[in-house]
Amino acid sequence: MKQISIFVENKPGRLNEVTKILENCDINILALTVADSNEYGILRLLVSNAESALDCLKNENFSVKLVDVIAVNVSNIKGSLHRILSVLSDGGISVEYMYGYAEGEIAALIFKTNDPILASKLLEENNFKFL
Amino acid sequence: MIWNEHIECMDREQIEKLQSQRLCEMVERVYYNVPFYRKKMQVLGLEIGDIKGIEDLHKLPFTTKDDLRENYPFGMFAVPMSQVVRVHASSGTTGLPTVVGYTRNDLSNWSEIVARALYGAGVSKEDRIQNSYGYGLFTGGLGLHGGAEKVGATILPLSGGNTRKQIQSLVDFEPTAISCTPSYLLYLAETLKEEELLDKIKLRVAILGAEPWTENMRKEIEKQLNIKAIDIYGLSEIMGPGVSFECINQCGSHIAEDHFIPEIIDPKTLKPLPRGSEGELVFTTITKEALPLFRYRTKDLSSLIYETCECGRTSVRMTKITGRTDDMLIIRGVNVFPSQIESALLEIGETQPHYMIYVDRVNNLDTLEVWVEVDEKFFSDEIKQLEALTRKITKQIVNIIGISVKVKLVEPKTILRSEGKAKRVVDRRHI
Numbered sequence: 001m002k003q004i005s006i007f008v009e010n011k012p013g014r015l016n017e018v019t020k021i022l023e024n025c026d027i028n029i030l031a032l033t034v035a036d037s038n039e040y041g042i043l044r045l046l047v048s049n050a051e052s053a054l055d056c057l058k059n060e061n062f063s064v065k066l067v068d069v070i071a072v073n074v075s076n077i078k079g080s081l082h083r084i085l086s087v088l089s090d091g092g093i094s095v096e097y098m099y100g101y102a103e104g105e106i107a108a109l110i111f112k113t114n115d116p117i118l119a120s121k122l123l124e125e126n127n128f129k130f131l
Numbered sequence: 132m133i134w135n136e137h138i139e140c141m142d143r144e145q146i147e148k149l150q151s152q153r154l155c156e157m158v159e160r161v162y163y164n165v166p167f168y169r170k171k172m173q174v175l176g177l178e179i180g181d182i183k184g185i186e187d188l189h190k191l192p193f194t195t196k197d198d199l200r201e202n203y204p205f206g207m208f209a210v211p212m213s214q215v216v217r218v219h220a221s222s223g224t225t226g227l228p229t230v231v232g233y234t235r236n237d238l239s240n241w242s243e244i245v246a247r248a249l250y251g252a253g254v255s256k257e258d259r260i261q262n263s264y265g266y267g268l269f270t271g272g273l274g275l276h277g278g279a280e281k282v283g284a285t286i287l288p289l290s291g292g293n294t295r296k297q298i299q300s301l302v303d304f305e306p307t308a309i310s311c312t313p314s315y316l317l318y319l320a321e322t323l324k325e326e327e328l329l330d331k332i333k334l335r336v337a338i339l340g341a342e343p344w345t346e347n348m349r350k351e352i353e354k355q356l357n358i359k360a361i362d363i364y365g366l367s368e369i370m371g372p373g374v375s376f377e378c379i380n381q382c383g384s385h386i387a388e389d390h391f392i393p394e395i396i397d398p399k400t401l402k403p404l405p406r407g408s409e410g411e412l413v414f415t416t417i418t419k420e421a422l423p424l425f426r427y428r429t430k431d432l433s434s435l436i437y438e439t440c441e442c443g444r445t446s447v448r449m450t451k452i453t454g455r456t457d458d459m460l461i462i463r464g465v466n467v468f469p470s471q472i473e474s475a476l477l478e479i480g481e482t483q484p485h486y487m488i489y490v491d492r493v494n495n496l497d498t499l500e501v502w503v504e505v506d507e508k509f510f511s512d513e514i515k516q517l518e519a520l521t522r523k524i525t526k527q528i529v530n531i532i533g534i535s536v537k538v539k540l541v542e543p544k545t546i547l548r549s550e551g552k553a554k555r556v557v558d559r560r561h562i
């Protein structure tokens with residue numbers, strides 16, 4: 001699935017700006033993570049409509065791009081993450097970054113890998129469900 | 132295409148003879164009509180007869196922008212105001228503007244040299260030219276206008292600013308040529324790209340000047356718009372645009388030597404440098420009637436090429452301005468020109484030339500910071516790649532200027548764009 005990545009400077013109000021733009025465009029945020037350095041960060045979002053989020057943010061002069069990620073549904077129990085990572089590493093896939101969220105019994109994990117096609121195939125073969 | 136083959140392809144001996152003759156006439160005219168220069172000559176013990184030709188040029192006093200300011204507004208004019216048919220002025224960043232005047236002959240010579248420039252760029256009566264230099268006291272607009280009229284091109288006198296109208300004219304009136312500052316053309320190109328109008332325009336050539344620009348900036352413009360970007364050089368004190376121009380070979384700007392004698396001097400010792408050396412460009416105007424100037428110091432850094440150009444013109448060529456003696460930043464004792472940083476950025480190939488230089492002094496140590504906009508072309512979704520990019524830019528700049536620099540990536544369109552001369556440096560040191 002498509003994740004949207006946004007370059008943001010570390011200054012007050014920038015995240016706010018992004019969420020405001022998305023709200024104005026009627027876009028719902030499903031999952032979010034921020035990777036940051038001293039001066040800037042990369043905001044990574046799963047949203048209800050990635051294409052239109054891309055357009056909205058581009059119009060506001062943000063540097064944005066769509067990135068292929070894999071979002072997997074797992075049960076919120078011990079060992080779930082480990083099982084997925086084992087499948088991927090056994091298949092020779094390296095994970096560039098990952099993040100996740102859990103709500104009640106359901107958890108979702110989002111991965112960026114070096115080979116999204118192969119990774120999806122492996123996970124599918126092992127009966128994982130995608131978001 | 133050569134507008135005035137007789138002059139532009141004259142052999143060296145003949146052109147120097149013409150220059151010598153015009154210089155002697157000028158010295159006499161100036162001595163009797165400009166008290167400022169008469170006094171200077173008297174102080175130097177220089178008489179009219181001491182100047183017998185261009186070999187004596189170095190004996191004459193220099194002129195600076197400050198001299199013009201001290202004689203503000205019309206104190207250095209060599210003719211009565213009744214003969215001055217137009218005045219232009221350049222806004223100074225500090226203090227008074229510099230005021231220049233033109234007689235009817237001056238204007239006619241000016242149109243002549245701009246006509247040469249337009250022909251040099253391949254622009255003729257078959258062309259439609261959008262003139263996006265400001266019309267007004269600034270010499271750019273009316274200067275280009277006069278030359279374009281002379282060659283018979285169809286002029287679209289847009290003047291500067293109002294990007295909406297500029298874009299509309301480019302699309303609806305389909306000009307084949309445009310004249311403006313290079314940074315403004317890049318701005319227009321960006322807008323055209325955003326609005327997906329690049330394939331709706333018919334431009335094939337741009338005549339660009341009024342600010343220093345680099346070869347890399349030229350490549351960027353030519354690539355984005357698929358046109359030829361031609362340099363035109365000039366300064367109001369000497370005449371305005373057209374003092375020199377590039378031909379389509381883009382290998383140095385041909386100087387109108389029948390009107391201006393160029394020299395290259397060492398900006399510190401003020402001694403003329405041997406042919407081919409880089410130094411400060413100096414001009415003596417030998418035909419100007421309203422405001423003749425001896426050895427005007429342009430503060431532009433360049434060098435002169437005397438070989439005949441591939442285009443057939445024999446006129447001396449000046450190399451692209453590499454910097455300004457007064458833009459020069461001295462950081463920790465090292466001379467740094469903003470243009471060096473620009474070329475470092477463009478060599479990375481991934482960044483657009485939008486940047487700002489901040490110089491500061493922290494604990495008595497000069498610091499240099501370069502802010503670069505993160506363009507979509509190289510925005511990566513991973514921190515480690517952005518950090519690698521920062522390191523690459525830093526290394527490139529250090530290689531060129533030789534002192535350490537901090538590079539900061541900033542969001543797109545956060546660095547101020549200007550429609551006139553681009554501001555590239557903020558010097559926060561109070562020294």
Ligand SMILES: [Zn+2]
Pocket residue numbers: 377378379380385440441442443444
């Ligand atoms: Zn040439």
